[in-house]
Amino acid sequence: MTDLHTTNALRLLQVADDFRAGLSGEFSAVHGISVNEFLLLLHLERSAANRLPRVELARRMHVSASTITRMAAPMEKIGLLDREVDERDARLVFVVATNAGRAKLSEALSTFSKRAGYLFGDRCEDEEMDQFASMLRRLIAGTGDTLA
Amino acid sequence: MTDLHTTNALRLLQVADDFRAGLSGEFSAVHGISVNEFLLLLHLERSAANRLPRVELARRMHVSASTITRMAAPMEKIGLLDREVDERDARLVFVVATNAGRAKLSEALSTFSKRAGYLFGDRCEDEEMDQFASMLRRLIAGTGDTLA
DNA sequence: GCGAATCGCTTGCGTACGCAAGCATATTGC
DNA sequence: GCAATATGCTTGCGTACGCAAGCGATTCGC
Numbered sequence: 510m511t512d513l514h515t516t517n518a519l520r521l522l523q524v525a526d527d528f529r530a531g532l533s534g535e536f537s538a539v540h541g542i543s544v545n546e547f548l549l550l551l552h553l554e555r556s557a558a559n560r561l562p563r564v565e566l567a568r569r570m571h572v573s574a575s576t577i578t579r580m581a582a583p584m585e586k587i588g589l590l591d592r593e594v595d596e597r598d599a600r601l602v603f604v605v606a607t608n609a610g611r612a613k614l615s616e617a618l619s620t621f622s623k624r625a626g627y628l629f630g631d632r633c634e635d636e637e638m639d640q641f642a643s644m645l646r647r648l649i650a651g652t653g654d655t656l657a
Numbered sequence: 658m659t660d661l662h663t664t665n666a667l668r669l670l671q672v673a674d675d676f677r678a679g680l681s682g683e684f685s686a687v688h689g690i691s692v693n694e695f696l697l698l699l700h701l702e703r704s705a706a707n708r709l710p711r712v713e714l715a716r717r718m719h720v721s722a723s724t725i726t727r728m729a730a731p732m733e734k735i736g737l738l739d740r741e742v743d744e745r746d747a748r749l750v751f752v753v754a755t756n757a758g759r760a761k762l763s764e765a766l767s768t769f770s771k772r773a774g775y776l777f778g779d780r781c782e783d784e785e786m787d788q789f790a791s792m793l794r795r796l797i798a799g800t801g802d803t804l805a
Numbered sequence: 806g807c808g809a810a811t812c813g814c815t816t817g818c819g820t821a822c823g824c825a826a827g828c829a830t831a832t833t834g835c
Numbered sequence: 836g837c838a839a840t841a842t843g844c845t846t847g848c849g850t851a852c853g854c855a856a857g858c859g860a861t862t863c864g865c
Contacts, residue, residue, distance in 0.1 A: 513783075517805075518772070518773035520804075522676065525669055563843075625660070637792060644781065
């Protein structure tokens with residue numbers, strides 16, 4: 510508890526939970542999507558050709574493969590996503606973002622940015638934001654696939 | 658996307674998700690509790706007299722009151738928690754940590770600290786950790802009830 | 806005081822998730 | 836070549852959660 514590493518990890522979780530809880534409400538109200546659906550679209554946008562195999566998407570989002578199946582199904586129905594089967598390996602089913610999906614992501618991203626502004630807003634100097642970014646980049650580094 | 662606030666918010670969510678996912682596995686395997694149960698015990702530990710009204714606990718944990726009811730029930734059964742009714746206001750039901758609950762928290766906290774060490778470990782200088790702590794403290798400030 | 810609104814907690818119902826089993830496709834060992 | 840194994844995806848089942856309704860207890864308006 511006097512350990513600074515522990516304190517910072519706890520604060521990290523708390524800030525992230527607070528931020529996510531705020532996002533969740535506005536996303537469902539304004540854009541009709543969940544935070545996880547937003548992150549799914551974002552992972553696709555950050556990948557080559559706007560598509561990823563379902564199992565890879567699951568790994569990056571820390572969810573099970575079955576969750577991807579069940580999350581993608583309704584998003585395909587409303588036209589945000591499409592599916593493509595790999596030519597070489599018929600086991601691989603790619604999740605693809607449609608134009609509508611990318612547009613939805615773009616809208617949601619502006620809401621996200623607005624709330625990110627609220628979060629850091631006037632509480633932080635530019636120099637601090639740079640240091641913060643540097644810190645977070647290193648913490649993500651081990652994970653491999655970066656989202657930002 | 659070129660916005661540093663947005664980038665940092667995304668990284669914040671990603672680091673927190675990664676860390677939480679890692680914790681989740683070790684907590685259930687080693688201590689037999691979930692991350693949320695751990696946080697519940699921690700909120701009690703950080704409060705006066707190791708007890709909080711259920712509704713207050715719900716607010717701090719960003720969950721609904723019904724979730725507190727359903728989370729506390731099995732923890733009472735195995736002796737980690739107890740319940741106390743307020744003398745003045747019979748509507749208030751306090752969630753209280755038992756000695757067993759505080760012991761369980763202590764065990765889990767050492768696992769938490771170990772993983773916090775892995776997270777920041779050799780990636781961060783002491784001075785950076787201080788800046789990081791200062792940053793996170795300000796980001797939590799608006800929320801009110803601090804966990805760390 | 807006393808009805809009405811409020812508050813805290815619990816319960817029914819629908820939704821989202823993980824795990825294990827099952828199926829189809831690929832790859833490996835021989 | 837052909838079993839045996841491994842990989843990717845989906846489906847059944849159990850669990851955790853939010854929302855809305857309901858029930859006691861309290862406070863407010865008058």
